[in-house]
Structures are given as C-alpha cells and as structure tokens.
Amino acid sequence: MDYVKLINCMRCGMCLPTCPTYRETFLETASPRGRVALMRKIQEGELDQSEQLLEYLSLCLDCQACATACPCGVNAGELVAEFTCERKAGNRLGMMEDLVLRKLLPHPDRLETAMVPMRLYQRLGLQKLVRTLGVLKMFPKPLGRMEGLLPDLPDQPLRRVIQEDMPGRGEARGTIGFFLGCVMSLIFSEASRASMDLLTALGYRVVTPKNQVCCGAPHMLSGDKAGLKEAARKNVDIFGGLDLDFIVTDCGGCGAELKKYGLHLGDDSSIAFSSKVRDISQVLALHKDELKALLKPVSLKATFHDSCHIAHSQGIRREPRDLVRLIPGLEFVEMENADACCGSAGTYNIGKPEMADLILNRKLEAIRATGADVVVTGNPGCLLQLKKGLADHLPRVKTLHLTELLARSMDA
C-alpha cells in the first residue's frame, strides 16, 4: 500500500460521526481515523500484524461513509480492503473461499445449479420445518444467519430465462449492455426484470450477455485480487465486443466494482468499459419527463435508503430520489441518516452478526420514525438485510428495489 495514502489522513476526526462502528462503540480502534493509524503504524514498524490488530480492522464495513466525510480524500474503507488483499496475496484460499470464489462465482451455470437445493428446500416446505423446529441452532452460527436472510427464491434465475437481446419500444435511444448481478439474478430477478422493462419502455435496446460473470466484488471482499482481475478481464472482453452506449446495472455493489475495472486493469479497454458503467438510476434520471408520462398513481408513503455502494462509492444520491418523487400519488419522506449503512455490507452480517444487528437496529429505528409503508433502495445486499430486519421487527413495512417500485407504478 502506498504510504502517502496513509499519511494523507490529517486526523481531524470528521469521519468519526459517520462511521457506523464508531457510533456504536466510541472506540478509536473502531473508527476510520484509527484504522488508518493502525495500518500506518504497521508500515512504520511500530505495530505488527497481531491478531488483535487484524480483529480491529475486520470490524470495518467498508461502507465508505468516511470517504464522503473526509476533507483530504482519504478512503479508509477502501484502504482496509486493500490492506486485506495485500495481506492475503500469496496465501492459499481456504477451502470454502476456493469453492465460492474460484469454482462457483466465475461460472454462472454452476452457481445457479448450486442454488437448486436451496430452491427445493423452500418449495418442499423444508424451510418452514427447519425454522419451526429450530434445527439451525445445531449448525454453526453463520449458516443459521445465511438461512435467515434468504427470501423466497424465484423459480428460475433471471439469467437463464431472460431474452439476450431485447429491442427498445418507441423512439430508439441507444443500446445498453445490462450487467446482471449474481444476487439480482438468483434472488431479486423481479427487480432486474423491472429494470429491463423500464429501459426498453424508454426506447433502449437491452443486451444481456449470458456469458458474463460475477463482477468480482466478493473476491475483493475476501482479499482475492487475482480472482477479481480475472473476473474483470472476462467481463471487459465480453462487453467490449458490443457496440454500447452504456453498461447498466441495478446492483449498487456491482456498479461500484465495475466502475473500478479501469483502475484494476489499467488498459484502454477496461478504462473504456468503466467509463460506460452507470447505475440504473443514472440512466433513468436522464429521461424524467418521458418516464413521468409512463407512471400511474401509486398511493404509498415511501422512504429511501442509500446503499453505501451507490451513495458513498459512486456518489449517487439525487437521481434515485428524483425518480421516486416522479410517481404520482406517492408521498416521499426522508429518513434520518439515510446514507448510513444498514449493516449488510457484503457478508459482514454473517461474519460479524452482533455489530451488524446494532447497526441494523439503528436503521430500523430511522425507518420506523418516518411512518413509511415501503423502503426503497438500490442494492441487493441492503434488500436482504432490510427484508429480514423489517420482517422480524416491523413487518408492516415492505422493501422494494427502486426499479420494482417504478415498474409497479408503470404497470398500475
């Protein structure tokens, strides 16, 4: 890691109030400023990579709220992720990591097949049985967490059934390459279908190459930078062969990663790829008038949760709100700290459940205070986390992806 990135931190403390883990603990070691200092002190030889130190760093959600707040442009979340990557470089992957990162994620077919038992598990009523009997208590905790987060799965992953080339309707606006995130395809296929509907309704031709692979964000999270680069290369080559105006995704996490391909790979084709990447809200917001004409009244009170990967990593805040506000009859109300992490943060809610729950509870409280019927967001990790949290504590409130809400209004 470049030492100058660490000494750029002037220790002003502006990041502290925005850091979810500092807010819960008040501990300097759990703050962005503290994390940067710890990494700096390793480089300076003042501290070594003790278990205690790694444990402190592992509490970081990489939500990057600190980067938004930092006056000097330090991104503590990203630096911790980079540190983890560097530390693990050359290490062999663990068995589970190897299975998921190398054997499953780069191969959508295998990944989808791996999900079949989960779907059967739900269809055959086993899930209800397991939940009623509390069988999961006998298994390791993370497994129980994962099971609890899983909503009802679609019959088929979207990638399997989607038309690879969808023509636009009405006036032609251009061609979009659709990046279909793994979780969106496997779990929130309704939302991605809605995204494509909206784009075609606005006149875009939507091309969804079926051989695209996982964006690589899970690799980065696990410190597997080689796996990330491999995934990036494949996707750049696949989309690079098409004549596209934009590459669009409705997954905040994927979008943030795709926008960094240029940095990761550094060649012209990947820089060109990244420059075309847009979050779905960015493209829809280009056509507010046309979209407004398509929307019908929906009587709902809605609030918006900023996904960290959209608000902090990509700096997108206004577009999704503008879009929600387009819907006639809908009452929009801001929640407090809408851009504070919900505690999902990739697999954080599975690895660090206690902290994730504290952070989730704060988010649920903010949602409750708005009196909204529905929480709208733009990232599948947040959807999973909020769905679970709301089902347990505030079942009256529903969760929707931004494009699901817009499509409902379009089809109302």
Add this chain to the structure above:
Amino acid sequence: MGAPGLFRGIGGIRGTMNPLFIKELEAIVGRPHTLSDRESLAVYGYDATPELESRPGAVLLPGTAGEIIRIMELCHGAGVSVTPRGSGTNLSGGAISGSEGVVVQTSRLNRIIEIDEENLTATVEPGVITSTLHTAVEERGLFYPPDPGSMNISTMGGNVAENSGGLRGLKYGVTADYVMGLDTVLADGSLLHTGGKVVKDVAGYCLNPLLVSSEGTLGFFTAITVKLIPKPQTKTTMLAHFPKMRQAALAVSAVIAAKIIPATLEFLDKVTIKCVEDYAHVGLPLDVEAVLLIEVDGHPVVVEEEAAGVEIICKQHGCSFFQTARDAGESLRLATARRTALSALARLRPTTILEDATVPRSRLADMLKVIQDAAQKYRVTIGTFGHAGDGNLHPTCLTDERDKDEIARAHMAFDEIFDAAIAMGGTITGEHGVGLAKKKYLPRLVGESGIRVMRGIKQAFDPKGILNPGKIF
C-alpha cells in the same frame, strides 16, 4: 510530575502501566471500557494536532459522573495523571497523555439532561456532540450559537475546556459567552459546583470563565449548563469578490463601522481561492485576491435592510462581483467555496498545519501581508481563510511531514506570524488552545507575570499536578 515525552517514538511499544493498577481502574468502569492493549494505546496517542503523539498508559470510557469521581480519587491517591478527551479533535495536543497517565474519554456520557425553555438553558453531559445539541434546541425554536468547524463530532466538554469559537463568533460570541453553570470533578475527586441557571450571580469569585478554556488542567466537567437564545427567524447569504485584499479588509471594517454585525463574515485568500477552484470548480475568478462570504440573520425586515447595506458598502470598496442568495439552495451554493476551503487545501499535500493566529479586525490586511511574506521568506505554501469579522485567521501550511527541512521552515514561518500577531495586539490562538503545540509562544504573549498567575491557579486547583499535566505552560 514533569511534562511527558510527546513526540513519536518516545515511550515503549507495550503499555508500561502497572497491570495491577489497570485492574483497579477496570473495577471502576468495567472491562469493556478499559483499554490497555498496545493497539488501542497507539491510536489514543494522537488527537487532531499534526506531529504530536505519545501513548497513554490506559484509556477509560466511564459511563457515569460517579465513575469519573472514583477514577479521580484512585488516580489522585496513586499520583497517576488524568487527561480528559472527547472525540480527539483537539488542535493543540490537549488530549494527548504521556505513558504514565490515563486518558479518560467522555463519549459515553452523552445525555442531554434538560432543555429548560423557561430559563432558556440546556444542561448536558460532557460527551454530548455539539451539533446534537444544536439540533435538539433548534427543534424548539432555540439557538446555541457556538459552531466550531468540528461541531459534528466535537463534544461539549471539549468545547468548554477549549472555549471553542466558530463561524458565528463575531455576532454571537464564543463558548465562554454561553456557559452558565458547571459541575466539575476536581483532581482529588471532590465536586465543584459553579454558577447555574441565574443570569446574575456575584457570590464570590467568578469561577466559570476560569474553568472554561482550562484545557482539562483544572477539573473534569460532568455537567454543563449553557445559555440558549431564540433562534433567528431568517438569514441571507452574500458573496463578494475583491481584486485586492486591502479592499476586502476595508470593506469588513466599513460594514462593522456601519453598525451592521453579520452572523458570519468569512474570507478566503488568493492561495485558498486557487485551491478551491482547482478542486471544486465553483466558478471563482483566479485574478481576485479575496472572497468574502457574509451572512446576516435576525428579523426579516432587519435582514433585508442589513443585506442592502452590506451590498452598498462592498460595492463602495471596489468589489468586482456581488451576489445575494435568493433561497436556501443558493445560500448553500454561495457558501460552498468557504465550506470546501479546508478540504481543498488539505488535499494538496500530505500534512496540513492549521493555525489560528488572531488579530484585532482592523489589522486583518496587515496580518495577511505578514503571512504572505513569511510564506515567501521560508518557501512554504500557506493558504489563509477564516473569520474576517473577528480577526481570527486560519493560516494553513501545506507540507509533508517526511520533509524535515520544509517542516522546520514552516515552524519558522509560524514563529514570525505569531510574533507579529502579538505585536499587533492579537493572540497566538483564537480558538484552538495552547495545549502542547503553543506552549513556547505563551510566555511571549502573557509575560512572566501571566505565567506566574496561571501556575498559581493551577496549584490551587491541582496541587499534585495530575490533571492533564504538561499543557499550557
């Protein structure tokens, strides 16, 4: 107990405090709130002051005032020093402790105890965040004006201990002008109650002002009662560009002389303007030497009249561009340049030394000349922005701590700047405090008798010298 060694590298890697003593501390605040692992000690070795660092012996996060009393009793008995800390945003090294002492962080004491609308006071615990208090009182149509730059994370305890200022100082004053009552734990653990909710109180020495800006050396605040005022009904924001710094300085003096007291009267100098424009592209012309951001607030009729007055005066003094915001969105846009000043400067180089030399407002232009000359003489980059209305400047040196020669030159430049501030009847620090960083300048300002009196006061409050030792003098 002498001043602890405070520079990086002094003090061992492992905590050196007696483990048995740490056990006793743990018995008071509980295990999760007692930190003594070397990683924690390492990151509690700094605050927001560049270059200063020293590891404490232990860090405590008490949850009640009672625990603070017991900590003080224990440490007093054992002769162990105690350094209070809020969020660690101090800019003069005031929250840094030597390895023989404990740092006591107040963050868990974060209750707003009471907002008294009849007496117009708020009583808070020391760990309450300044902006949290702002929000709470403004919901009731009340106003707590002090707004230091770090208000989103700074604690009320720290604000009182440092007598924090902020952008609204010109019209509304600083923290000291709002503190009415304090509960203070003294060095031996005894409790001192000063002031209260009464506006008039002449019973004995007036101790509140002494405790405000005591930088943690006289006592540990456990409850703070501040004065509130009605929230101004409206405000108007204006932006003015001046081709010459002296024109801007004269305009500032003329506005005040016209008996208009803006709530905010901020300026940016040429170096800062260039940095802001490079970074934020807000449309500032690069050929102007000064930009003023002016806000007037109060009754709508008065605001309108004062805004018109400000415009006339700025134009009379040669401003090349003047704009009045029509709505809140435009206000925010006009204020962008000032709000991004520190960010824009801090991004240029790794190390940012932010100072707060202060002069009578009539000497503003002279002081800016001194800063520019010093920067040129010592070949360092200094951007200056700050509170033109109250003469409180933030000359900000952009440097790199790895370049020892440049750092030395930066300090020589600041030496001259502080000497000039003193010569102009100003001060070495307007709002950051003396702490460790300005210790060597204090005798030049207050003289031998000043130091003697301060030492006497310290002796009366803390004869064993265990409260934040080594700070101020």
